[in-house]
Amino acid sequence: MDRGDMGIKGSGGACGVCGGRTYVIERQGDRAHARICACSAECSVCGGRGHLLVQREETFSKKVGTRKYEVLAPCACTLRTKRVARYNEVGMPGVVAHAGFDNFRPAKPEQDRARSVAMHFAHHFDKAGPNKGFVLSGPVGTGKTHLLGATLAHLVLEVGVQARYVEISLLYATIRRGFQEGRSGGEIIGPLSEVEVLAIDELGKGRGSPFEMETLDELIARRYNAHRTTLFATNYSLAYERKNVRTVSGYHATEDTKHAVREAELLRERVGERIYSRLCEMCTFVELPKDTPDRRHARQEMESRTQPPPAGMRASR
Template sequence: MKIQHLDDYTAACPGCDRARYTIGARGEVAHAEICQDCFAVCPACQGQEYTYEVDERGYEVARQCTVCGALKRRIQAFNDARVPYLHRRATLEGFRTHRARQGDAGAGDAIGNLPRVRLRLFHWAKNFSPGERGYLLHGSVGTGKTHLLAGTIRHLTLEKGINARFIEFTHLLSAIKEGFDQGRGETSILGPLSEVPVLAIDELGKGRNTEWQLSIIDEIISKRYNAGLTTLFTTNYDVRESASNTLDVGSPDFRKMATAATLSERVGDRVFSRLHEMADFVHVDAPDYRRAEAQRR
């Protein structure tokens, strides 16, 4: 059978498990390459990068291969996204928690609402179209929010060829400061982030919360909001308007929680309002897997 589309081709491959690509590292970010075990030579064009067809006039014409060409574009989209190497294995299809992977009894209790959140994100990514409303994943530290975010970007790039970018907010601030030292303005860094079809911002609200930092996030959000571009977020901060107004004063944790900053306080009312217009807020409710892993050692 003649292969006309990339997704028509699958091969049992121990090197990539039918993915057609492998993922390694380039510095601190994940880097994908064509699998040399099953796709070293394109099955459609035999490595020529072009296929030949007869047009309506009977002439043989060369067309760029739609199989290896699509794979190369998807891989380039993933590499341009700059997903952290630590999350190179993050997928939505195979998302598991530490207990579920090991088949422990009671795993369902250990993973909270992660299966429902994962399924919701998977269907969203599978059916994604440009300008789609995004998501803001919020919850305590160690609940898998960054894993879900990285898995979503991986699916959009490697399965659909959507251009995207992944950033951790404080790393972005560091990159801008380094740019200043090199004589580059912040526009050279913020420009691409304001225009990429999908932007994933990890740990929104993290940092020293200076006026300059607030101006950076306001600029990114405002430009993407006005352009109708899809943005995804994670945050460890409370997303209520004011945590102290909704807490039970009789709670033993009242003093600690009442003094904790909310996301609204971290990013400002204007940005917080736009976040509600740009994204659905989804609570990720699960135990801290890092603490659980440490206890198992």
């Protein structure tokens, strides 16, 4: 445990803005951005110096015995500043800036289990390692990215872990742009391979081209070989065998069948046996059922029912 795990929350008190955490996470453009709360902008412990004298006790020899001495140590405010800066390098999407374990609302028991797995991982993370990651599988809008955001926020800001977030198709696009700028894929993958915790969202998304498969394989292989912790979210099922897809009759049969086949695709088919085998060793699997409600749809429907119609559309009496 580093010194920052002791007393970082102290100066925040019962602030109504940060809730005593001493920092705030907000949406800034398309990214989640952390800042130190106004309640902790001025440190009452070190007076803004960023360090303080700490008394230590050590036995140097039997003849001399135990002696006490003072050393300069970073104040909690310095560690907090470093963690806030480190969080702003994670790359979390702005839409999950306010994501936490406490505001995750499960509609299914499987969602509650997903939260429990992510929360246990975050609160019991061992900085000495190794730590087993997790894979969250389920339909769109079921809170997978929310849980990734809550997990990384806790790890970086509360534990002091170095972490990064990537959406896999955007990573592919970044590497392609790098090629045009004369950069190699390894220059971009390198830092992602070495970070303590990496969250990969939308695993399995893409065209499945040789370039994409080789990139994904290299990234996961590097992290697997180095025993680094990786978290994943995917829309593809973790089931071992594909369920039979019946042909839909009628005018739209061909398109409907194609959609049904895509829906039934398995993650192991999308990423290949080599990568899938490593995921089985690296992670705990959590699958959300296909009928898990889309929270975005539910929110939109609720807003549609509660908001009054525009003034021009109201019926006159």
